[in-house]
Amino acid sequence: MSRLLILLLATLMLNPVYGAQILNKNLGWPGTTLEGHECHGKDVGYGPFDYNDPQSSSPDGSSRDSNQDRLSLVERYHFDSNTENLITGASNTDPKSDIDYTLRAFPNHPRALLAISRYFLRLPADNPKTKYALARGIGDVPPPECYFQRAKLFAPEDPMVSMVFGIYLHKRGLLDAAIAEYRLAEQEMPKYAELAYNMGLAYFDLKDYENAKKYAARAYALGYPLPGLKRKLAGVDIDLSTK
Numbered sequence: 001m002s003r004l005l006i007l008l009l010a011t012l013m014l015n016p017v018y019g020a021q022i023l024n025k026n027l028g029w030p031g032t033t034l035e036g037h038e039c040h041g042k043d044v045g046y047g048p049f050d051y052n053d054p055q056s057s058s059p060d061g062s063s064r065d066s067n068q069d070r071l072s073l074v075e076r077y078h079f080d081s082n083t084e085n086l087i088t089g090a091s092n093t094d095p096k097s098d099i100d101y102t103l104r105a106f107p108n109h110p111r112a113l114l115a116i117s118r119y120f121l122r123l124p125a126d127n128p129k130t131k132y133a134l135a136r137g138i139g140d141v142p143p144p145e146c147y148f149q150r151a152k153l154f155a156p157e158d159p160m161v162s163m164v165f166g167i168y169l170h171k172r173g174l175l176d177a178a179i180a181e182y183r184l185a186e187q188e189m190p191k192y193a194e195l196a197y198n199m200g201l202a203y204f205d206l207k208d209y210e211n212a213k214k215y216a217a218r219a220y221a222l223g224y225p226l227p228g229l230k231r232k233l234a235g236v237d238i239d240l241s242t243k
Contacts, residue, residue, distance in 0.1 A: 020050035020108065020155040027107070029142065031149035034172070035135040039146035046074070047105035048154055074105050084115050086122065095119065100141045107147070107154040108161050117144045117168040144168050159188035163195050170198065175206050193222035200229045209236060 021027060027048055029039040049067045078098040080090045089098040096119050102112040120143060123130040137143050148165040155161060166181035182199045189195050200215035216229045 020053065020158070021048070021153070022050055022053075024048060024154070027150060027154055029146055029150055030153050031146065033135060033137075033143050034145050034174070037136050039142050039149065040137070040140075041142045041146060041150075042100070042104060042140050044104055045101075046070075048107050049105060050155060051106045051109045052155070052158060071106060071109075074102055078102050078105075079109075079112060079115075084111060086115065086119055096138065096141050103147050103151075107151040108158045110160045110164055113144070113147060113151065113161065113164045114167070116141075116147055117164065117171070120144050121168070121171055157188070159185040163189070163192075163198070166202070167198060170202050170205075175202055178202050179206075191218075191222060193219050193224040196222060197224045197226070197229055201232075204229065204232050209233070 025044050027044055029041045031039050033039060047070070049070050051067075051071065053067055076090075078090050079102040082088050083090045083095045083098045083102075086095050089095040091098055091101075096116070099112050099116045099119065102109055103116065106112065120134060123133055134143055137146070145165075145168070148161060148168070151158070151161045152165075162181045163185040166178045166185065169175075169181060170178035179199065179202050182195060182202060185192075185195055186199070196215045196219035200212045200219060203209075203215060204212035212229070213233060216233055220230065
């Protein structure tokens with residue numbers, strides 16, 4: 001696992017979310033894929049529960065279990081380290097089914113959203129099936145954007161959903177869409193070094209070097225440790241000082 005990914009995973013639980021649609025069995029699959037096909041997927045089974053509200057219990061009083069209890073149960077059987085790292089599923093040989101289960105139970109689970117993104121991004125570019133998978137999904141597992149749209153409907157104020165969505169869009173080469181998601185996250189996390197760094201990378205790829213410099217300076221002022229963006233800017237003679 002790369003150091004950048006480890007840093008991201010280590011900081012994904014820092015920010016609270018409000019207004020999640022707890023136990024909304026009619027959550028469904030809103031929106032469309034990036035290619036314009038309707039999102040689809042399995043129905044809600046267990047949940048949905050809010051990843052960022054560990055003390056919450058069933059609003060109807062039917063269960064005293066907290067969301068932390070439920071999260072521990074789901075992760076034990078469906079989202080262990082092998083599943084998260086796309087080695088093998090916790091209950092199946094293919095990790096995508098267990099990631100799907102985790103996200104249907106906890107729609108705004110940030111590490112699972114990152115994992116489903118990585119699963120699709122690693123599909124071989126030269127395989128003719130990859131284009132179909134990115135457009136429509138694989139069986140009952142839709143493309144990542146469908147999980148992100150579902151998470152946004154479930155927990156509209158969760159900035160981590162927008163941040164991780166931005167990372168996925170960035171890696172798909174959709175830079176303007178990525179920056180739009182990053183900006184949504186920035187409204188709630190203006191001093192989050194990981195977000196500033198990713199915004200700087202996106203602006204650099206757009207050749208908007210002034211904004212790349214601005215967000216690089218912010219990221220490094222906040223203590224971001226990786227030098228990649230600084231090196232990119234040095235390659236185009238951009239000074240990171242704040243003169």
